[in-house]
Amino acid sequence: MKLKYLNLIALLVLFYACEKESVPDTESEGNWLIPQNEIRDGGPGKDGIPSIDNPEFVAVNDIDFLSEDDLVVGVKVGAEIRAYPHLILDWHEIVNDQLEDLSLALNYCPLTGTAIGWKSKIDGKVTTFGVSGLLYNTNLMPYDRLTNSTWSQMRLDCVEGELQGKV
Amino acid sequence: MRTKLLLLATLSFLLFSYKLQGQACCSGGVPVSSNLGLPVSSSNVLQFSLSHDFSALNTLKTGTTTQKSRERERTTQSILLELGYAFSDRFSVDGFFAYLQQDRLIHFSNDLTRTRGIGDAVFLFKYNLIIGDFTNLTFGIGPKLPLGATDHLSENSPIPPALDLQSGSGAWDGLLWGQWSQSLSFRPSLNFVSTLIYSYRGVNNEYQCQNGRCQTYQFGQDVQAMFGLSDRLYWRKSIFDASLLFRYRFVAQDLFNDAPRPSTGGNFLLLSPNITYWVNPKFSINATVELPIYSKVRDTQVAPTYRFNFGIYHRIALKENDSMIKSQ
Numbered sequence: 020m021k022l023k024y025l026n027l028i029a030l031l032v033l034f035y036a037c038e039k040e041s042v043p044d045t046e047s048e049g050n051w052l053i054p055q056n057e058i059r060d061g062g063p064g065k066d067g068i069p070s071i072d073n074p075e076f077v078a079v080n081d082i083d084f085l086s087e088d089d090l091v092v093g094v095k096v097g098a099e100i101r102a103y104p105h106l107i108l109d110w111h112e113i114v115n116d117q118l119e120d121l122s123l124a125l126n127y128c129p130l131t132g133t134a135i136g137w138k139s140k141i142d143g144k145v146t147t148f149g150v151s152g153l154l155y156n157t158n159l160m161p162y163d164r165l166t167n168s169t170w171s172q173m174r175l176d177c178v179e180g181e182l183q184g185k186v
Numbered sequence: 187m188r189t190k191l192l193l194l195a196t197l198s199f200l201l202f203s204y205k206l207q208g209q210a211c212c213s214g215g216v217p218v219s220s221n222l223g224l225p226v227s228s229s230n231v232l233q234f235s236l237s238h239d240f241s242a243l244n245t246l247k248t249g250t251t252t253q254k255s256r257e258r259e260r261t262t263q264s265i266l267l268e269l270g271y272a273f274s275d276r277f278s279v280d281g282f283f284a285y286l287q288q289d290r291l292i293h294f295s296n297d298l299t300r301t302r303g304i305g306d307a308v309f310l311f312k313y314n315l316i317i318g319d320f321t322n323l324t325f326g327i328g329p330k331l332p333l334g335a336t337d338h339l340s341e342n343s344p345i346p347p348a349l350d351l352q353s354g355s356g357a358w359d360g361l362l363w364g365q366w367s368q369s370l371s372f373r374p375s376l377n378f379v380s381t382l383i384y385s386y387r388g389v390n391n392e393y394q395c396q397n398g399r400c401q402t403y404q405f406g407q408d409v410q411a412m413f414g415l416s417d418r419l420y421w422r423k424s425i426f427d428a429s430l431l432f433r434y435r436f437v438a439q440d441l442f443n444d445a446p447r448p449s450t451g452g453n454f455l456l457l458s459p460n461i462t463y464w465v466n467p468k469f470s471i472n473a474t475v476e477l478p479i480y481s482k483v484r485d486t487q488v489a490p491t492y493r494f495n496f497g498i499y500h501r502i503a504l505k506e507n508d509s510m511i512k513s514q
Contacts, residue, residue, distance in 0.1 A: 065297035
């Protein structure tokens with residue numbers, strides 16, 4: 020009989036100990052330019068979808084993994100022309116690239132089918148962008164690795180963090 | 187005295203292991219379904235099982251191909267409590283309760299998303315259809331109650347993590363469970379054991395509500411079949427039960443607003459050795475390891491890498507006619 024009580028007491032202690040360490044379910048005081056309750060966790064987590072940094076390119080004639088109908092996102096800076104295949108962007112969503120003097124973050128959202136390239140020099144400092152894992156209206160939200168601020172692809176601005184409001 | 191010391195030592199280990207904060211599927215679905223079903227017992231016996239379960243999904247797969255990346259880790263640690271009571275030799279009920287810690291770690295950014303909380307509870311009403319000297323057949327049916335929360339926050343973000351990182355599913359599920367065991371006449375302790383579990387996953391109709399409008403989310407339907415053998419071994423005047431089980435699991439795709447959600451669902455074949463040490467006829471300590479043999483996931487997902495379970499089992503006869511019919 021004593022063993023029964025010992026079991027129950029130990030059990031209560033065990034669950035109580037676990038509960039005390041639980042994360043409080045309180046609302047955060049987060050400061051966002053967009054309604055916080057409209058932002059969703061997409062599932063993979065921050066950088067769970069890895070960006071491509073400093074990609075390697077091959078000449079068009081050497082490509083053997085794309086068909087004529089495959090979509091690409093084209094970028095032209097000066098005399099330099101580059102194509103970023105959807106086939107690769109579907110897996111990585113963001114490419115941090117350098118075209119001549121331009122630091123470019125090409126971000127692509129497979130859910131909304133939108134691709135936008137933006138300069139990745141902020142206040143004179145070059146940064147790279149990663150996939151935050153968050154979605155706003157089912158659209159990609161990149162983050163910059165310089166300040167960890169969160170951006171909205173469709174709004175073209177920073178919606179949370181140190182650079183909030185930057186376009 | 188030895189039993190009490192072992193009980194305390196085991197509980198201490200369970201507490202300590204929980205606080206190890208180890209890194210991380212899905213509202214406790216894996217640990218719950220993997221441990222469901224207490225042994226068949228005679229009437230008026232109360233059974234009690236407490237265990238710590240650690241499930242790691244670190245293997246990134248596309249279909250059957252293992253990707254090189256080890257950037258993503260998903261682990262689920264659970265404290266699992268199962269209580270069972272046999273009203274008669276044929277009717278019994280099991281209650282299954284869980285406390286979960288789920289982690290999602292991305293090594294590249296060292297980003298850890300962690301949630302903790304009480305998970306959904308399962309009740310299984312069992313009927314022993316065949317109680318024989320060599321053959322036993324038991325069926326069970328029961329609900330999974332959505333007791334777990336679906337709005338836990340991680341410490342590092344004000345945005346609630348995705349539903350598969352929440353301790354609750356927000357939906358009522360239904361379970362069908364069946365177990366068959368057959369022992370051999372020349373060695374009655376050697377059992378062939380087979381278990382089937384079908385989990386009907388209900389719909390969470392209050393997912394991501396906003397301005398009075400909600401989305402719906404339904405985890406994939408789940409079928410599991412386990413088959414293997416167990417035997418009783420004697421070593422240095424001690425009694426051990428050892429078992430080796432194969433577990434096949436099919437999980438259909440999750441449905442988000444009735445549309446299949448990418449990167450969910452798959453087929454898995456796992457191998458699960460277990461060892462149980464009987465301290466006395468009513469108290470045992472057990473350890474189980476589960477390793478994947480084959481995984482085929484839909485799209486790209488993190489797949490099971492290993493699972494470890496360590497726990498204790500205790501049975502209490504509320505009346506004097508206590509005799510165990512079969513070990514698990």
